[in-house]
Amino acid sequence: MSVQSAIRRKTAPDIRARKNGEPIVMLTSYHAHTAALVDRHCDVILVGDSLGNVMHGFETTVPVTLDMMILQGHAVMRGSQHALVVVDMPFGSYEASKEQAFHSAVRILKETHCGAVKLEGGARMADTVAFLSERGIPVMGHIGLTPQSINTLGSFRAQGREEGSWGPIESDARAIAQAGAFSVVIEAVAEPLARKITEAIEIPTIGIGASAACDGQVLVLEDMLGLSPRTPKFVRRYGDLGPVIAAAIEGYARDVRSRAFPGPEHVYGMKAKS
Ligand code: KIV
Numbered sequence: 001m002s003v004q005s006a007i008r009r010k011t012a013p014d015i016r017a018r019k020n021g022e023p024i025v026m027l028t029s030y031h032a033h034t035a036a037l038v039d040r041h042c043d044v045i046l047v048g049d050s051l052g053n054v055m056h057g058f059e060t061t062v063p064v065t066l067d068m069m070i071l072q073g074h075a076v077m078r079g080s081q082h083a084l085v086v087v088d089m090p091f092g093s094y095e096a097s098k099e100q101a102f103h104s105a106v107r108i109l110k111e112t113h114c115g116a117v118k119l120e121g122g123a124r125m126a127d128t129v130a131f132l133s134e135r136g137i138p139v140m141g142h143i144g145l146t147p148q149s150i151n152t153l154g155s156f157r158a159q160g161r162e163e164g165s166w167g168p169i170e171s172d173a174r175a176i177a178q179a180g181a182f183s184v185v186i187e188a189v190a191e192p193l194a195r196k197i198t199e200a201i202e203i204p205t206i207g208i209g210a211s212a213a214c215d216g217q218v219l220v221l222e223d224m225l226g227l228s229p230r231t232p233k234f235v236r237r238y239g240d241l242g243p244v245i246a247a248a249i250e251g252y253a254r255d256v257r258s259r260a261f262p263g264p265e266h267v268y269g270m271k272a273k274s
Pocket of ligand 1: 046048
């Protein structure tokens with residue numbers, strides 16, 4: 001076997017092996033430049049279908065297509081070298097049958113060169129997760145709040161608020177783990193439930209608005225940088241880049257309008273003709 005590159009990326013089995021170990025650091029990225037920044041500090045880069053909200057201004061992730069995910073997944077692979085890149089399977093690309101999921105996932109892996117896919121749903125997707133995993137496609141699950149189901153859920157409300165509703169969410173987690181997923185995202189789930197699931201299943205859990213006890217955490221990059229107009233309540237901001245970017249654009253516009261914008265002479269040493 002020939003080896004193309006000396007740089008070794010993290011793999012799905014590497015992440016699977018982090019159960020009860022060093023916490024897994026995961027952030028989203030949709031393009032090459034942010035992927036390069038995220039790659040320095042994260043174990044996993046998620047090309048999330050949240051790109052529908054962040055890049056395209058959609059209200060939900062439902063309109064996102066497989067082609068959109070593949071385009072941005074490929075860009076993130078070009079921008080990163082070390083992290084495992086996981087690409088979301090968008091709504092409509094995997095639910096109809098195991099075979100549909102396989103063909104969509106194969107396109108994602110072949111056309112982006114990423115290392116794994118993520119899909120939403122618990123027990124109802126277990127057969128599909130097993131079908132993909134047995135055929136060489138590492139799958140990250142996603143349970144709790146599953147935003148692609150917004151039209152049947154009715155709202156982006158946290159799940160498992162009452163203890164009486166925990167059963168199906170716990171069963172979802174167990175089903176996904178038993179089906180062979182290498183890890184599972186738990187989104188917007190009551191803290192004690194996310195903690196209980198983390199203790200109960202043998203694969204790493206990655207929380208988003210879930211519990212600090214999860215085996216890792218994920219956030220949408222633009223949310224934690226303060227660039228999103230609306231963010232879920234649980235998001236902690238690690239930066240406030242909105243005003244910084246707005247001030248830079250304002251300064252540029254002011255320079256152009258007042259003809260203070262530097263000409264090429266500062267680069268080429270030529271005096272601009274007046
Ligand atoms: O699409 C996304 O960014 C996600 C995360 C919120 C987990 O699925």
